[in-house]
Amino acid sequence: MAKQKPISPMELERRLKKSQIEPVYVLAGDEAFFRFQALGYIREALAGPGEEKAEVIYFEGPEARCEEVLSLLRTPSMFWARHLVVVEKAREFIAEHKEAIEGYIRSPGAGVWVLISDTIGKGAPGLVIECKALYENQIPGWIRKRARDYGKEISTEAAALLTEIMGTALWEIDQKLQAISIYLGEKKRVELEDVEALLPQAGKHRFWDLTDAIGQKKAERALRILQEQLLAAKSSQEIAGILAGLAWHLRRLLLVKRALVSGATPREIGDKVGEKRSFLLRRLLSQARLFSLEALEEKLGHLLEADLDMKTGLYDNRLAFDLSILKLCQ
Amino acid sequence: MAYQVISRKFRPKNFHEIVGQEPIVTTLQNSILTDRLAHAYLFAGPRGIGKTTTARVLAMALNCQNKAGADSNPCGKCDICQSIHRGDDIDVIEKDAASVPFVEDVRTLRENATYRPMRARFKVYIIDEAHMLSTAAFNAFLKTLEEPPGHVKFIFCTTAPQKLPETVRSRCQRFDFRNISTKDIAKRLGQIAEAAAPQTEIEPQGLLEIARRAKGAVRDAEVLLEQLISFAGERITVKSVYQVLGLVAEERISEILDVVAKKDVAGTLKLLDEIYRQGKDPSDFLNQVIERLRDLLVASSCGADSPLIERPTDERPRLKEDAEKFSSDFLLYAIRLLAQAKREIKETMEPRIPVEMAFVKLARMGDLVSLAEAIERLESLEATSEVASGDFSSEEKGLFRKAAEESPIEPASQETRASGPTSAPRALSLAEVQEAWPQVLKWVEREEAPLARSLAQVEPIVLKEKEVLLGVPEEAGLLAEELRIKKASVEEALGEVLSAALKIKVVKLTTDEAISSEISQTKEPQETPRNEASSFDPMIEKVKEIFKAKIVGEERGEG
Numbered sequence: 001m002a003k004q005k006p007i008s009p010m011e012l013e014r015r016l017k018k019s020q021i022e023p024v025y026v027l028a029g030d031e032a033f034f035r036f037q038a039l040g041y042i043r044e045a046l047a048g049p050g051e052e053k054a055e056v057i058y059f060e061g062p063e064a065r066c067e068e069v070l071s072l073l074r075t076p077s078m079f080w081a082r083h084l085v086v087v088e089k090a091r092e093f094i095a096e097h098k099e100a101i102e103g104y105i106r107s108p109g110a111g112v113w114v115l116i117s118d119t120i121g122k123g124a125p126g127l128v129i130e131c132k133a134l135y136e137n138q139i140p141g142w143i144r145k146r147a148r149d150y151g152k153e154i155s156t157e158a159a160a161l162l163t164e165i166m167g168t169a170l171w172e173i174d175q176k177l178q179a180i181s182i183y184l185g186e187k188k189r190v191e192l193e194d195v196e197a198l199l200p201q202a203g204k205h206r207f208w209d210l211t212d213a214i215g216q217k218k219a220e221r222a223l224r225i226l227q228e229q230l231l232a233a234k235s236s237q238e239i240a241g242i243l244a245g246l247a248w249h250l251r252r253l254l255l256v257k258r259a260l261v262s263g264a265t266p267r268e269i270g271d272k273v274g275e276k277r278s279f280l281l282r283r284l285l286s287q288a289r290l291f292s293l294e295a296l297e298e299k300l301g302h303l304l305e306a307d308l309d310m311k312t313g314l315y316d317n318r319l320a321f322d323l324s325i326l327k328l329c330q
Numbered sequence: 331m332a333y334q335v336i337s338r339k340f341r342p343k344n345f346h347e348i349v350g351q352e353p354i355v356t357t358l359q360n361s362i363l364t365d366r367l368a369h370a371y372l373f374a375g376p377r378g379i380g381k382t383t384t385a386r387v388l389a390m391a392l393n394c395q396n397k398a399g400a401d402s403n404p405c406g407k408c409d410i411c412q413s414i415h416r417g418d419d420i421d422v423i424e425k426d427a428a429s430v431p432f433v434e435d436v437r438t439l440r441e442n443a444t445y446r447p448m449r450a451r452f453k454v455y456i457i458d459e460a461h462m463l464s465t466a467a468f469n470a471f472l473k474t475l476e477e478p479p480g481h482v483k484f485i486f487c488t489t490a491p492q493k494l495p496e497t498v499r500s501r502c503q504r505f506d507f508r509n510i511s512t513k514d515i516a517k518r519l520g521q522i523a524e525a526a527a528p529q530t531e532i533e534p535q536g537l538l539e540i541a542r543r544a545k546g547a548v549r550d551a552e553v554l555l556e557q558l559i560s561f562a563g564e565r566i567t568v569k570s571v572y573q574v575l576g577l578v579a580e581e582r583i584s585e586i587l588d589v590v591a592k593k594d595v596a597g598t599l600k601l602l603d604e605i606y607r608q609g610k611d612p613s614d615f616l617n618q619v620i621e622r623l624r625d626l627l628v629a630s631s632c633g634a635d636s637p638l639i640e641r642p643t644d645e646r647p648r649l650k651e652d653a654e655k656f657s658s659d660f661l662l663y664a665i666r667l668l669a670q671a672k673r674e675i676k677e678t679m680e681p682r683i684p685v686e687m688a689f690v691k692l693a694r695m696g697d698l699v700s701l702a703e704a705i706e707r708l709e710s711l712e713a714t715s716e717v718a719s720g721d722f723s724s725e726e727k728g729l730f731r732k733a734a735e736e737s738p739i740e741p742a743s744q745e746t747r748a749s750g751p752t753s754a755p756r757a758l759s760l761a762e763v764q765e766a767w768p769q770v771l772k773w774v775e776r777e778e779a780p781l782a783r784s785l786a787q788v789e790p791i792v793l794k795e796k797e798v799l800l801g802v803p804e805e806a807g808l809l810a811e812e813l814r815i816k817k818a819s820v821e822e823a824l825g826e827v828l829s830a831a832l833k834i835k836v837v838k839l840t841t842d843e844a845i846s847s848e849i850s851q852t853k854e855p856q857e858t859p860r861n862e863a864s865s866f867d868p869m870i871e872k873v874k875e876i877f878k879a880k881i882v883g884e885e886r887g888e889g
Binding site: 171 | 510638658
């Protein structure tokens with residue numbers, strides 16, 4: 001029997017829907033969410049009448065005895081349609097019992113065998129489902145797909161914001177998407193404000209708005225944005241993070257401004273500040289035009305002073321922020 | 331029935347009563363309506379803002395016998411709702427993780443979870459302070475969390491979600507609770523007060539004041555309200571709120587700002603004395619003044635009607651009036667000065683001194699303003715980089731700049747110029763300082779006679795740039811410590827007499843070596859050539875300025 005190429009969890013779902021069930025699956029990769037998802041597809045496919053999902057018998061790789069697992073797999077189940085046996089942390093187990101696994105593939109019993117491992121060596125027996133972690137640039141696309149699974153469309157900005165805040169933690173992103181889709185009710189499209197409503201940390205991206213308000217000397221608007229951020233902050237660490245984030249943003253603007261003054265092209269400026277996303281670079285360029293070089297330098301100085309005032313306990317957090325925003329808007 | 335405190339008695343019984351967490355409440359209601367319930371929830375947020383309460387309401391909504399209506403609200407009346415509300419329902423198990431930190435307890439809990447609920451639809455486990463569970467306990471939970479029996483729901487409440495293992499966090503639907511706005515808290519307090527003490531009349535401003543003091547935590551506000559209801563009887567006014575909270579009446583704060591604006595030093599000290607005699611806490615008082623100055627600052631930038639000022643409407647005209655008396659730069663400077671005084675209170679045996687000193691300085695600010703000419707000189711010196719600019723906070727610089735631009739006050743007489751405080755440093759010799767020392771003592775004596783007596787035992791021994799080293803005899807015991815505490819007064823006196831911004835450093839006259847070492851430490855670093863990094867980044871320049879640092883090397887990281 002020819003060795004099958006590794007497939008993705010999505011491909012697995014497609015095949016299972018066509019009732020193409022294999023005797024042995026190897027879920028390999030470091031993304032726990034994909035492993036859990038793939039196992040979920042298998043369980044749904046093996047569910048008996050009236051069951052939502054097939055029951056699972058779990059073994060831990062280092063303690064599992066191959067004969068016991070094989071015996072279970074070959075025994076018809078008393079209670080369920082068939083046995084689904086999962087061996088977790090199975091890297092060494094696979095290497096050690098490769099022949100027995102291949103034997104089961106050649107002559108399978110009623111049960112289905114799933115082996116789960118972060119990594120596997122070459123030539124692992126069974127159908128390998130690749131559960132590799134995604135790169136950051138793949139996350140927004142994955143978010144859009146997951147949102148569709150929940151019956152929603154998501155705006156580019158909202159997907160970018162979720163990626164920015166939650167990074168590559170797929171499981172947590174998925175939980176959040178699920179919550180957002182419930183929050184929206186009948187509404188079909190996830191917008192930026194929906195993400196903000198359930199993700200107070202989203203205030204972080206409001207540095208753009210905050211900086212706009214500062215650049216336009218709109219103190220009231222700047223203070224309101226800040227107030228929302230402070231209401232959402234859970235700890236003094238998070239509050240300090242707001243200040244650090246604003247300083248980081250202004251510092252980038254300063255770099256952009258300097259580059260603009262020296263006649264650099266937008267591409268060169270993008271390289272200098274490490275911003276490849278054109279929509280963000282455009283925004284940086286237009287925001288930098290709100291300030292003079294001297295003003296940006298002075299404002300960074302104010303922020304450092306506010307940081308010092310907070311850390312030395314001269315002002316409480318809110319007062320330090322209010323004063324620095326009022327100074328920045330002067 | 332035994333007496334119940336307000337925060338327990340009026341704990342929300344349905345989703346409508348939960349304050350300031352609308353998106354979370356909507357999501358939970360929708361999830362019940364559409365039957366899209368997560369098997370584990372994580373409620374994160376600061377203390378006192380409704381995490382555990384929301385968990386209980388959710389448990390009630392899931393199990394209510396009079397099936398929740400179109401808004402999925404629990405009825406609050408059935409047996410189950412009431413027993414959950416009381417915290418003694420057999421199927422809703424509330425555990426404080428601080429008391430079940432051991433893995434065995436969690437194992438028992440996990441095993442019990444497999445049994446169906448006794449009478450409700452769901453068995454709900456509310457784990458409060460979830461971050462207190464040990465890693466082993468969390469591991470014991472993990473499998474159950476991945477796939478709990480259909481009849482089980484877990485709700486973890488925590489103030490520190492980052493302390494939960496990622497594996498647990500990722501398996502829960504997480505909701506981050508926000509701090510609650512003052513307005514929302516005041517509204518809720520109004521509802522509670524009406525129900526708890528219908529015979530008591532409460533001024534809305536009083537409620538707003540209580541809400542402000544609670545700083546985002548409803549529970550704290552409820553505790554304060556309870557104190558007030560017990561104290562004030564039939565009528566709760568702003569005045570009674572101030573009384574119970576030990577605060578100075580707002581009119582008093584206005585009065586003191588009035589006398590400061592009039593540069594009436596005697597009047598300022600008199601008012602401070604009255605406040606002090608009333609037994610008010612100086613630190614709380616300074617907080618109140620700082621809050622008022624912050625509001626004035628916001629009023630002058632955003633208008634007195636701004637919602638960013640949490641004050642009742644009838645106070646706004648007064649706020650507007652007060653805001654017009656002071657420039658923004660003055661207000662910024664005053665806030666800094668008072669905050670510094672607040673800090674000094676902790677370090678001194680006599681807390682009224684830093685308070686008085688700060689207010690006297692503020693009342694004398696007019697003298698500083700009249701020195702616009704001197705400041706122009708300072709600015710021109712700064713421009714030629716001959717003088718370090720780091721000796722002034724940005725508030726001071728702003729104030730001086732403004733003064734130079736506006737020159738609102740008549741030019742001071744020659745005499746005032748010579749004797750008034752100035753921040754423009756001039757080249758001085760040690761001999762000049764030593765010669766002027768008796769005058770410094772006299773100046774100090776006018777304000778603080780005991781300090782002057784102490785200063786008579788010391789002498790200026792070294793002058794390096796803008797720092798004067800004061801030698802204290804070894805046998806003088808606590809004198810050095812006293813002078814360190816009163817440093818600001820001595821520096822002020824030096825400034826007054828010598829018309830120069832001088833700092834002091836107190837050293838014990840022990841051995842020659844000790845003094846030599848102190849002297850060597852005060853040496854200014856050699857001028858280093860401005861390298862690319864330092865000229866590149868204003869933050870670096872500012873760091874150098876604040877820490878009196880120099881760049882010894884440069885390493886660039888990624889990005």
